Amino acid sequence: EPEVTQTPSHQVTQMGQEVILRCVPISNHLYFYWYRQILGQKVEFLVSFYNNEISEKSEIFDDQFSVERPDGSNFTLKIRSTKLEDSAMYFCASSVPREPTGELFFGEGSRLTVL
Amino acid sequence: AQSVTQLDSHVSVSEGTPVLLRCNYSSSYSPSLFWYVQHPNKGLQLLLKYTSAATLVKGINGFEAEFKKSETSFHLTKPSAHMSDAAEYFCVVSDLTRDDKIIFGKGTRLHILP
Numbered sequence: 001e002p003e004v005t006q007t008p009s010h011q012v013t014q015m016g017q018e019v020i021l022r023c024v025p026i027s028n029h030l031y032f033y034w035y036r037q038i039l040g041q042k043v044e045f046l047v048s049f050y051n052n053e054i055s056e057k058s059e060i061f062d063d064q065f066s067v068e069r070p071d072g073s074n075f076t077l078k079i080r081s082t083k084l085e086d087s088a089m090y091f092c093a094s095s096v097p098r099e100p101t102g103e104l105f106f107g108e109g110s111r112l113t114v115l
Numbered sequence: 116a117q118s119v120t121q122l123d124s125h126v127s128v129s130e131g132t133p134v135l136l137r138c139n140y141s142s143s144y145s146p147s148l149f150w151y152v153q154h155p156n157k158g159l160q161l162l163l164k165y166t167s168a169a170t171l172v173k174g175i176n177g178f179e180a181e182f183k184k185s186e187t188s189f190h191l192t193k194p195s196a197h198m199s200d201a202a203e204y205f206c207v208v209s210d211l212t213r214d215d216k217i218i219f220g221k222g223t224r225l226h227i228l229p
Contacts, residue, residue: 043219043222
């Protein structure tokens with residue numbers, strides 16, 4: 001069964017360092033998302049991406065964050081200069097072409113720990 | 116604007132007894148509603164979804180949810196809990212015809228007592 005895969009599963013980094021989280025969405029999906037979940041808190045929307053551009057982003061997704069789809073298969077989330085409060089589980093998701101059903105398929109997450 | 120409220124952050128039930136996880140939503144339009152489950156150290160898995168068809172929706176692992184527009188609720192139920200049901204459950208609302216945001220509830224952690 002097709003699935004969304006994320007790497008790395010866990011990354012530890014020093015504050016101020018750049019981090020790239022990678023996702024391979026399901027191959028025929030066209031909408032891509034990043035969500036994050038700080039430990040003990042709810043899952044928060046970060047950004048959605050369609051047709052090689054951001055279609056929606058939350059207030060969390062500031063200038064420190066960027067996304068791109070560099071090669072038609074990977075979908076990456078970059079954090080330019082990590083802060084302690086960026087420590088969280090980051091989930092990538094993808095969905096089929098836009099339709100009311102809106103089912104998202106999630107990866108298993110990448111846990112980011114900023115020291 | 117859309118929002119979703121999960122009324123209980125923790126629910127504990129004994130194995131073999133019924134499960135009820137409550138979810139209320141608000142949406143300006145006709146929403147799609149979902150329940151996702153997250154087992155420890157795992158990703159989010161879709162349990163079931165409501166998309167304006169039948170109001171009683173059956174999902175995987177014996178779970179069901181009923182869409183009640185008059186009560187703006189979408190509570191998740193299961194007749195008999197199993198130890199493997201212990202997980203975090205998220206109620207989700209979306210209206211992808213309007214925007215790309217899919218709003219998660221804060222989650223309910225289900226504990227199963229032996």
